[in-house]
Amino acid sequence: MKKVLVIFDGAHFPSSTLDFALEMNSRERILLTGLFLPSVDYAEAVRYLYYGNALTPLYLEEYQDDAISIKENIARFEQFCNQHHIHYRIHQDIRKGIVKELQHQTRYADLMVVSSMHFYENLGEMIQEEYLDDTLHRAECPIVLLPGTYSRPGSIVFAYDGSASSMHAIRQFIYLFPQWTDLDTVIMYADDGSDDIPFLPLIREYASQHFSKLAYYKLNAEPKKYFTTWIENKGSALLVSGSYGRSAFSELFHRNFLKDVVKEHLVPIFIAHL
Amino acid sequence: MKKILLALNAANPDMEALDLACYLGKLTRSKVTGVFMEKEPLQPSVTPAEPFLLQERSSGAAVNPVLDQAIFHFKEACICRETNYLLTRENAITAEELIEESRFSDVLILPAGLSPGTGPQTAPSPICRHVLSGAHCPVVLSPGSFERVDEIVFTHNGSKASVFAMRQFTYLFPELANTPVTVLAVNSDKETLADKPALMEWLTAHYRQVAYNFTSGDPVDQLINYLLPRRYAFVVMGAYGRNAMLRMLKRSTADPVAETLFNPLFIAHN
Numbered sequence: 001m002k003k004v005l006v007i008f009d010g011a012h013f014p015s016s017t018l019d020f021a022l023e024m025n026s027r028e029r030i031l032l033t034g035l036f037l038p039s040v041d042y043a044e045a046v047r048y049l050y051y052g053n054a055l056t057p058l059y060l061e062e063y064q065d066d067a068i069s070i071k072e073n074i075a076r077f078e079q080f081c082n083q084h085h086i087h088y089r090i091h092q093d094i095r096k097g098i099v100k101e102l103q104h105q106t107r108y109a110d111l112m113v114v115s116s117m118h119f120y121e122n123l124g125e126m127i128q129e130e131y132l133d134d135t136l137h138r139a140e141c142p143i144v145l146l147p148g149t150y151s152r153p154g155s156i157v158f159a160y161d162g163s164a165s166s167m168h169a170i171r172q173f174i175y176l177f178p179q180w181t182d183l184d185t186v187i188m189y190a191d192d193g194s195d196d197i198p199f200l201p202l203i204r205e206y207a208s209q210h211f212s213k214l215a216y217y218k219l220n221a222e223p224k225k226y227f228t229t230w231i232e233n234k235g236s237a238l239l240v241s242g243s244y245g246r247s248a249f250s251e252l253f254h255r256n257f258l259k260d261v262v263k264e265h266l267v268p269i270f271i272a273h274l
Numbered sequence: 275m276k277k278i279l280l281a282l283n284a285a286n287p288d289m290e291a292l293d294l295a296c297y298l299g300k301l302t303r304s305k306v307t308g309v310f311m312e313k314e315p316l317q318p319s320v321t322p323a324e325p326f327l328l329q330e331r332s333s334g335a336a337v338n339p340v341l342d343q344a345i346f347h348f349k350e351a352c353i354c355r356e357t358n359y360l361l362t363r364e365n366a367i368t369a370e371e372l373i374e375e376s377r378f379s380d381v382l383i384l385p386a387g388l389s390p391g392t393g394p395q396t397a398p399s400p401i402c403r404h405v406l407s408g409a410h411c412p413v414v415l416s417p418g419s420f421e422r423v424d425e426i427v428f429t430h431n432g433s434k435a436s437v438f439a440m441r442q443f444t445y446l447f448p449e450l451a452n453t454p455v456t457v458l459a460v461n462s463d464k465e466t467l468a469d470k471p472a473l474m475e476w477l478t479a480h481y482r483q484v485a486y487n488f489t490s491g492d493p494v495d496q497l498i499n500y501l502l503p504r505r506y507a508f509v510v511m512g513a514y515g516r517n518a519m520l521r522m523l524k525r526s527t528a529d530p531v532a533e534t535l536f537n538p539l540f541i542a543h544n
Contacts, residue, residue, distance in 0.1 A: 001479040031479040108472040164410040175445035202378040
């Protein structure tokens, strides 16, 4: 039974993450842990004043509102789990050090599901991005980042560059989602030079043991420019990546290729970094 | 199905490592991929980086009686143990190639005394240490003798690494979910570990029988004492690291040549 974390911040109730959990549970029973966080990190808040967001006067009010909305969310969450016969746990009473707390929670979980659109949406785009970045970098278990809504993926795209980190992500994906290994699978390598796919015989040997409908694809000609268009055209794909932002993989595209995918809410992304 | 990579010395294959690999192969219904190391290949490797199936062996490839013999024994041994096997390289492998191949494997079975020579080797051998620190997948160090797994021992000190190793072990061998699990948490300074509830929540979701054992004192001493009467325990190390592994090898005897592990050691680092 895998332990899946879902996050509720403040009044947000991102139902897409629960849809995802429901889909996982239909294949193999999961333990769904709801993490109910305050709408703002009260200890960290002062730091964000530098950004010019006039948050301070709102704190007191928010703090009181929080307790009510968290209570409501917990009730909805419980109802959802009972209705669908999902094992669940509730973790609350977290007031400060949200990102640190998230890191601790992810250490003891198999997967965290986050809605990139709703995660700390109330704090404004800049802070949301920083929170999300920080959370993704510190998380110790793989994460699924969902765009606004969730529907079952029709294909899987592995962002592969031959590195240990991209292989780690492929392995973790196979362990966590064996039910999706029979979907159309693309192992995608992006390079603007003329290099071949690195370690092709080895990745071929490994991948062919796990996936039944497998293709290799090399994205030439300015991957930086065309990646988002390409992935958009893949339709209901799920992208698997071994890093978020700071690694060799992003050098092939540009520093923040994944961020663009996240920002534009294109496709769900599975991220597992070493 | 997992890719289980087994590294053997062509001149002197470690049958205990093969026993362990076949046990895990049967358990997970996987093939065991055998690769061989050699002291001095009779001829330089023809195509070192290009693996291909043995039956496609080109007529121009080097004839190597030692390797051929080792491959023959490996096949026979796998058949006797009713395990599927896979051979992807027709030449001996170097430590660097082994590390490279580990990136594309789920787990590597490594004899602690692995060396390309013919004589006995102090464990852990320099090659074993080198591969262990460079491997890109979890490594299982094979013990001096192996029969079965009756118990899983997770070492825990609250660190990221100790939990990472537990997760990888659990994903690789979900078939062991009904095997009794003992968490060995050792902390020399504090009374108890604050992470116990979180760890137990995760562990009980995966395993049916979990015991939590907290002791204080020197972590490695405690671990060695705990393992003394437990020959069939599979030890998962993330905590206490390298130092523990070395001392576990040392405990058997003062004779460095006869150093041997009593339990299989699963080591995953990130």
